[in-house]
Amino acid sequence: MKNYDLITPEGTKDLLFGECIIRRKIEDTLKRIFTSRGYSEMITPGLEFFDVFNLNSRYFPQENLYKLTDSKGRLLVMRPDSTMPIARVVATRLREAVLPLKLCYNQTVYRTEPALKGRSDEIVQAGIELIGSQLKMADLEVISTAIDSLKAFGMEFSLEIGHIGVFKELVGKLEVSDSDKERIRKLIESKNFPALNDLLDSFGTTPVTAALKKLPALFGGVEVFDKAEELIPDENVKHILDEFREIYTDLTELCGSDTNITVDLGLVNKTDYYTGVIIKGYLQGHGEEVLSGGRYDKLISEFGYDIPAVGFAVNVNAIQKVIEKNGVYPAMPKTDAIVYAEKGCEVAAVKAANELREQGLIVENALFDDIETVREYAKEKKIAKVVVINGSSREDA
CATH class of the missing domain: 3.30.930.10 (Bira Bifunctional Protein; Domain 2)
Structure with a gap:
């Protein structure tokens, strides 16, 4: 008997329609801020070897990691953090790169917090890492970018x-x-x-x-x-x-x-992780921080490359909660027209729909057998225009 085939695991949720639009708008807003300052995007694997997060400092308790094994029996974890995998990449593939490195990311991390109710174990993080500079200017750039990231959502912040x-x-x-x-x-x-x-x-x-x-x-x-x-x-x-x-x-x-x-x-969070300035950002209406980061000059050295770094991560899920709580839902994309093909005219209907899309319209192909059902569907979805393809003719109905 299946007990869990109709639900999601604790700490996860499905996102539908408007929720997806909010998520992507947050991500796009942050990416524009980061890339406008010269940061280049990178993506690390969702699966990492446990050893990446089992360094001397033990930044992430083992009980908070999602663990599994690969085909050779080696212990893996689902990425609980973005900074440490990036530190691994910097110490290996980017070891000969010109410094400073300015990296950004937008990816999901996975952590289990069994004591918390209403928790998110699947968290989208967007952030930056400025690697290879100990200058005050590096701290100022990262912190001012964090402030601009909080400002971008038009809400009171601290x-x-x-x-x-x-x-x-x-x-x-x-x-x-x-x-x-x-x-x-x-x-x-x-x-x-x-x-x-x-x-x-x-x-x-x-x-x-x-x-x-x-x-x-x-x-x-x-x-x-x-x-x-x-x-x-x-x-x-x-x-x-x-x-x-x-x-x-x-x-x-x-x-x-x-x-x-x-x-x-x-x-004083993560004392083995941070070495200098620490920042936490908040949006009005959300008790937990939505942004956190700081200077971590010793982390990359644990991967064998001793260079300083500073950065921050934005909790995209948390910002989405604030937006949804305030009822600020963006408008859903609206279909402009629907194209109905009478029998034998399917190819012509697909071509007609493509021509309308080239004009910048959002166009659906009708998936019903009769025009009356199409009209009812268009009325229900508030589609203003119904196009009928009949032989070589085309008419608006």
Whole structure:
């Protein structure tokens, strides 16, 4: 007995008609933004060897991967991320390419999140990777492109910008286990102040634990930098904050004071992945980020090619949800005419339909035996013109 032949797997869905139009418009909008800045598209396989995502840093927990085996028994995964396969390609096929490389993509990733309801395990990501430059200009280009990507959908948006270096400097001074460091990171990321304070208190009262307690609250405007320097009197942290302040100041000048950019030193996601600036973008009406990225200068080195990189990915599914929630559905393409062939005139009808299409019209060939049924069909679908092909004649009915 078949139990699952009429439904889709959890975390997936069918897209119909208007939903497909929205999806393609989002993708086309982002691609135009990326290619106008000199980014070239690439596509990586949907299937990758497990080893690509099983590096020393373990960026993706094994339990979140869709796994299978090939004909030789080797372990494969369905691509859970686009950046790491691109890093693999850069370290192999593009190793001799002129730097910097400016790459963009639009492809699906697959992750399982069994604890989440209403989740998407099949996520379309569109994004860019700027590879081979450590300059501030590279950060500015990527972040300003992210802002333009959020602006493109005509909705209110906000961008959060952080720097993982501050957290790494602080937590590196604690003599605690890696698992404890990860617990601290998760509590800072979730801004769980009570649990964070309790955990840090168990390690004693020091300037480092005091600073880590305050880290989730260090968000806002330019004043955050002064507060952080006062709270964390450390030369390495000061150097990081000075560079970060420059980027923030340049962004506000570049994008204008009306652009909602927030500094958040509590952005500490993927500490083994990111090495510098981190960004998260939001659209009004959606609680989760629709865009995320940052600088990851050590990732490609794990594939044997030590070059810096910065980039971001847009969650196309999330933007589609916001558009659908707001009821902003694009108009469906409308058929302009339908061509009906009387018996023996099928070839002439197909030719007539093609001639009308060459004029830029959307034209259907009628798939009914009688003209009355064709007229009813045209009325139902609001097709204004019915063309009848009869022998060598042609008439509008």
